[in-house]
Amino acid sequence: xxxxxxxMVIVGVGLIGGSLAAALRQRGAVGQIVGLGRRxxxxxQARQLGxxxxxxxxxxxxxxxxxVLLAMPVAQMQDVLAQIxxxxxxxxxxxxxxxxxxxxxxxARAQLGTGFVRFVPGxxxxxxxxxxxxxxxxxxxxxxxxxxxxxxxxxxxxxRKVAAMWEATGARVAQMDAARHDRIFAAVSHLPHLAAFxxxxxxxxxxEAEDYFRYAASGFRDFTRIAGSSPEMWxxxxxxxxxxxxxxxxxxxxxxxxxxxxxxxxxxxALEEIFGRASKARRDWHGD
Amino acid sequence: xxxxxxxMVIVGVGLIGGSLAAALRQRGAVGQIVGLGRRxxxxxQARQLGxxxxxxxxxxxxxxxxxVLLAMPVAQMQDVLAQIxxxxxxxxxxxxxxxxxxxxxxxARAQLGTGFVRFVPGxxxxxxxxxxxxxxxxxxxxxxxxxxxxxxxxxxxxxRKVAAMWEATGARVAQMDAARHDRIFAAVSHLPHLAAFxxxxxxxxxxEAEDYFRYAASGFRDFTRIAGSSPEMWxxxxxxxxxxxxxxxxxxxxxxxxxxxxxxxxxxxALEEIFGRASKARRDWHGD
Numbered sequence: 001x002x003x004x005x006x007x008m009v010i011v012g013v014g015l016i017g018g019s020l021a022a023a024l025r026q027r028g029a030v031g032q033i034v035g036l037g038r039r040x041x042x043x044x045q046a047r048q049l050g051x052x053x054x055x056x057x058x059x060x061x062x063x064x065x066x067x068v069l070l071a072m073p074v075a076q077m078q079d080v081l082a083q084i085x086x087x088x089x090x091x092x093x094x095x096x097x098x099x100x101x102x103x104x105x106x107x108a109r110a111q112l113g114t115g116f117v118r119f120v121p122g123x124x125x126x127x128x129x130x131x132x133x134x135x136x137x138x139x140x141x142x143x144x145x146x147x148x149x150x151x152x153x154x155x156x157x158x159x160r161k162v163a164a165m166w167e168a169t170g171a172r173v174a175q176m177d178a179a180r181h182d183r184i185f186a187a188v189s190h191l192p193h194l195a196a197f198x199x200x201x202x203x204x205x206x207x208e209a210e211d212y213f214r215y216a217a218s219g220f221r222d223f224t225r226i227a228g229s230s231p232e233m234w235x236x237x238x239x240x241x242x243x244x245x246x247x248x249x250x251x252x253x254x255x256x257x258x259x260x261x262x263x264x265x266x267x268x269x270a271l272e273e274i275f276g277r278a279s280k281a282r283r284d285w286h287g288d
Numbered sequence: 289x290x291x292x293x294x295x296m297v298i299v300g301v302g303l304i305g306g307s308l309a310a311a312l313r314q315r316g317a318v319g320q321i322v323g324l325g326r327r328x329x330x331x332x333q334a335r336q337l338g339x340x341x342x343x344x345x346x347x348x349x350x351x352x353x354x355x356v357l358l359a360m361p362v363a364q365m366q367d368v369l370a371q372i373x374x375x376x377x378x379x380x381x382x383x384x385x386x387x388x389x390x391x392x393x394x395x396a397r398a399q400l401g402t403g404f405v406r407f408v409p410g411x412x413x414x415x416x417x418x419x420x421x422x423x424x425x426x427x428x429x430x431x432x433x434x435x436x437x438x439x440x441x442x443x444x445x446x447x448r449k450v451a452a453m454w455e456a457t458g459a460r461v462a463q464m465d466a467a468r469h470d471r472i473f474a475a476v477s478h479l480p481h482l483a484a485f486x487x488x489x490x491x492x493x494x495x496e497a498e499d500y501f502r503y504a505a506s507g508f509r510d511f512t513r514i515a516g517s518s519p520e521m522w523x524x525x526x527x528x529x530x531x532x533x534x535x536x537x538x539x540x541x542x543x544x545x546x547x548x549x550x551x552x553x554x555x556x557x558a559l560e561e562i563f564g565r566a567s568k569a570r571r572d573w574h575g576d
Contacts, residue, residue: 188504197566204569216476231563275519281492
């Protein structure tokens with residue numbers, strides 16, 4: 001396909017940034033890819049893997065880039081935006097790959113000034129079980145959803161460029177407003193992680209924990225797999241999506257309370273109704 | 289190996305009862321296997337599959353059996369025990385495969401009279417994703433845990449016979465008292481199922497449910513897989529293990545409340561501590 005960007009800067013060349021680089025390179029959609037980041041060895045590794053052409057020595061490297069992708073943890077967005085903003089060209093399109101959007105948009109609005117109209121908030125929905133450039137794969141985004149959350153002020157041409165970039169990786173691109181994005185992901189991603197952390201920590205804290213874990217079987221294994229995720233990353237996501245997540249936690253605790261009440265009253269009908277609705281919805285879900 | 293039982297009656301020839309039959313037959317550990325159950329077609333299927341030799345026409349078929357296994361849903365234990373008790377020989381050993389133990393023991397104590405000393409409560413920890421005799425496999429119990437919960441009054445020789453039967457299938461046999469069994473499984477099996485049902489029902493009940501499910505990814509898939517389980521079976525297990533499960537639900541809701549409070553206060557340290565303990569415990573667990 002034709003080249004989308006002659007010069008692109010990726011801040012944070014891990015699984016997501018590295019996989020995007022690999023996918024765009026494979027499709028011949030990008031000229032030069034420059035990697036910027038905190039850890040030199042990660043960038044060296046990314047270069048050795050052929051994911052990036054050049055390692056940026058400073059934030060000034062964003063000068064002359066047609067696209068800048070922010071692919072580091074959401075908690076670093078504010079600082080990185082502050083460092084690169086002074087060096088960005090007037091026409092540069094900037095986007096991110098953060099799991100939460102309202103907080104990133106706030107940071108971008110605060111740091112980018114007039115350049116904020118060319119900031120296209122994005123979230124590729126791709127598994128993050130592994131990390132780092134070594135885990136990068138050109139097909140990571142194939143048939144995955146990428147959500148873009150442009151605002152009323154966002155330059156439509158910038159949105160088209162970022163959408164074209166993700167489509168070049170084989171992803172499906174959808175658009176929704178940031179608040180809705182954050183509500184949806186609080187429910188289907190952030191809450192499940194917190195619920196799994198809570199269950200495992202509740203058990204792990206007990207005197208008999210070892211016995212308990214010894215008898216845990218496949219249901220426990222699947223239910224708690226995401227509890228093995230990075231505590232730092234999920235601390236940051238939880239704080240970044242605090243409002244929506246507090247709402248989800250409260251709705252979830254209410255539903256658990258409803259089940260506890262039915263169980264306490266030995267209300268078999270109510271229990272079967274709740275379990276039945278959930279079982280049907282889960283079996284009808286086409287996510288497996 | 290030598291024959292453990294010349295005549296064995298299995299009540300409920302589904303995944304568990306059928307797999308035990310297949311395993312014992314493969315090892316030459318049993319003579320005649322008789323199937324008893326509510327649904328004729330299931331028994332016919334079990335016989336066609338070679339799992340059982342004979343279909344019992346009535347509960348009287350337990351007469352002359354050296355071992356009776358109760359492998360139907362826990363909610364039917366009371367009725368089945370009442371039907372077979374009058375026909376059991378004085379020496380017959382009886383055991384079960386129910387997911388809960390205290391309630392089954394109560395039912396057996398109430399129905400078996402003097403025969404109660406030869407009732408050995410059991411629980412094979414084997415996945416029940418599928419059901420029915422067609423899903424039966426001779427290796428279902430290989431390297432799986434089987435928990436036996438004999439009481440002070442239980443005949444040690446009956447316990448030895450039931451333990452030998454499960455060991456013949458390749459299972460690891462452990463013993464613990466019924467209350468402890470029910471506490472452990474409330475925590476590692478029953479609570480996770482309720483927590484998954486609760487999460488999916490909470491989402492499924494919303495106007496935007498379809499959108500929510502569309503963006504659910506691998507974390508959601510694993511976390512909620514057990515929410516596809518049988519509503520009737522889990523209604524019965526929840527009610528059968530009500531006391532222990534109510535305690536687990538309350539402990540779980542407290543832990544979720546702890547997380548909600550930390551999130552509300554934006555206490556990053558507390559969140560990272562909880563997530564970190566859970567993540568380490570989950571990664572150290574050898575269940576995968």
